[in-house]
Amino acid sequence: MPLRFLTKPDLSLVRAWRNHPFVRLAMFSSKVITEEEHIAWFDSISQDNRQQWLLHVDVEGRPDGLVYFTEHQRAARHAVWGFYRAPESPAGTGNLLGMDGLNYAFDVLALHKLSAEVLANNSRSLAFHERLGFVREGLSRDGHFDGEKYTDVVFLGIMANEWTSMKRCQCLHQV
Numbered sequence: 001m002p003l004r005f006l007t008k009p010d011l012s013l014v015r016a017w018r019n020h021p022f023v024r025l026a027m028f029s030s031k032v033i034t035e036e037e038h039i040a041w042f043d044s045i046s047q048d049n050r051q052q053w054l055l056h057v058d059v060e061g062r063p064d065g066l067v068y069f070t071e072h073q074r075a076a077r078h079a080v081w082g083f084y085r086a087p088e089s090p091a092g093t094g095n096l097l098g099m100d101g102l103n104y105a106f107d108v109l110a111l112h113k114l115s116a117e118v119l120a121n122n123s124r125s126l127a128f129h130e131r132l133g134f135v136r137e138g139l140s141r142d143g144h145f146d147g148e149k150y151t152d153v154v155f156l157g158i159m160a161n162e163w164t165s166m167k168r169c170q171c172l173h174q175v
Helices: 008-019 035-046 093-108 123-132 160-168
Strands: 003-005 052-057 063-073 078-085 113-119 135-145 150-159
Touching: 003 093, 008 035, 008 063, 052 093, 063 093, 078 093, 093 113, 093 123, 093 160, 113 123, 123 135, 123 150, 150 160
Parallel strands: 078 113
Antiparallel strands: 003 052, 052 063, 063 078, 113 150, 135 150
16 A cells, blocks of 8 residues: 555655645645644644544655545544645656545545545646545635635535546546
C-alpha cells in the first residue's frame, strides 16, 4: 500500500510541503506554520482517534504527498478527507494520491461516505474531486474567512458504491 501513517520523523518534510506557497494558497489556513506549531499539531492529532494522517509514497518508497481523514465517525462510516502532493512531485502524483486515498477510505476504513470541503475559488481541486466521482452537495456562502476576505465553501461527497462503479467502469483514465 502506498500509504503509511505519518510519524514524527516525517514532520519537517511535511511542514516544508505545507508551508510552500503552492500548497498554502489552496488551504483553509494559509499562514506559515512554525516548527513548534507543527509539533503541537502532531501531538494533538496523534491523540485523536477520529483522525488518520497518512504519508503517500511513490513506487520507490519516496514520500510524495499527504492524505488525511478527519471527523471519522465509525458507527456512521463517514469521514472528511483532504490531501496535498509534494510541490516538487511529478505530474500525475495527485491522481495516484487521490485514487490511493479513496481506496484506503473505502477498503481499509470501510466508509460508506467520504466528504470533502473545498474553497470555491479552487477550481482545480473542485474539478479533480468531480473527476474522481465526488458530487457537489452544497455550498456555504462566505463560509470561510481568511482574516481578510470571505470565500464560499463547496461541499462534496462520494459513496462507497459510487467509488466502486468508478473503478469498475475504468472512468479513472480521465483523472
